[in-house]
Amino acid sequence: MRGVLLDALGTLLELRDPASALTAALREDHGLEITETQAWAALGAEMTYYRRHNHRASDPERLADLRRRCAVVLAEQLPAPAGEIPLAELEHTLLRSLRFAPYPDVRPALLGLRQAGLALVVVSNWDISLHDQLRETGIAELVDGAVSSAEVGADKSSPELFRAGLRLAGVGPQDAVHVGDSLADDVGGAHAAGLAAVLIDRLGTQALDADPQAPAPAAVIGSLGELPELIRAWEGTPPDPSPAGGPADPSPAGAGRPGAPGS
Template identity: 30%
Template sequence: MLSSFKGVFFDAGDTLITADPPVNEVALTMATQFFPDLAPPLLFSALAAARAFFGKYYVNYSSQEEDRLLTDMAQAMRTALRETADVDIDFLPFVQRVRDSIRYRPFPDVLPTLRSLCEQGKTLAVVSNWDPALPTLLAELGLAEFFAFILPSAEVGVEKPDGRIFSLALQRLGLEPQEVVHIGDQYESDVVGARAVGITPILLDRKGKARHQDVICISGLAELIVGGEGIRGRG
């Protein structure tokens, strides 16, 4: 399927790896343990504040500033409850415990696919909306060795679908857009973002829920190393 491409970009979350159990489930379980007397609406408000802060601001923190990111996220939770319920709680120990409790695993098709693509001479890289810890995480999972580089959005300061993150990845790889394919699980971030700079996208739909007719869809990464040339002209 990828014979006409020299480089392959991968998204990370829900493409290469998944949290097991899901992050929201871990956070909720920990929250009920840390704050058993906190009313559920206030608990949900604090967790929502943490998600909102992380989603909006994590790209502003470098790989050396993870502790500051956690401190500021905990402060956002504290501020949210102060403003809505006049409750003052130090959330930093909770945020740190959640961070330490989250576990990721590669999908079963990841290692065989990466090995096969490397054996075919493809140059691989990761382009993902993620915090600065992504390179360390993928190294711990035994995946980093397959990639020429790992580029989290926090390192660039912009998220997909912003074309600048893809353009920087192309520069690092030394390839032209038409020589690269990008695989990810989000239509807006991965398909629209890749197309913005001329990269061919492939949408990974592990759950079979995608309804997009204008892009190649695959249900698993193994499909990248089997089949013919159907990808051409459809990205």
């Protein structure tokens, strides 16, 4: 094992209570009172739109356009008075409501992986501001590089994003593993690119048996802190991408959590 690709949101970064932040920002900036339920509904629509289009935000102009369109979606989903807020102001309110922070286990885990001599590259469905977020949250200094779907022009449903990450890491798929929190995007996407994948299930809620034909993770972990030990256990025998129908046995030493959480 020579390299590790890492998802960003849900793996390295968490989005800090955006509904509370949005309700407070709307009150402070515009005198608009909404409930957190209304905030979550509007944010859910905005995030869905963002996920579908973030790979197109490949330069500052396209990013600015995407953010404007996301603000439009938000305005359409909020109570009627939100439609009276100038769009540029609502966009500002939205952006300051989206606060990212690294999970507490991230820094020690990444330091441990670096000390083991592994190349670390962030691979994420994100716009070109990914690099800014990684710098602002202190993650950029702990990894060897990062690549977003916007830079490649394709999200994790395409092998191209993973291949770009492997090129940055300077390793082939047989010498690397991808770690992420989505069965479809991270496990399925990595598998399509010839990579073994580790699923991080921080809440213990992933339904691994939902689709018996879907590619299975090589291992499941509940914290990034489990990853260095799991990779040490794989030394000399890196996992193959697991076929559908069940996770691979990640290690004879029992590191990580193969299969469903708690198994």
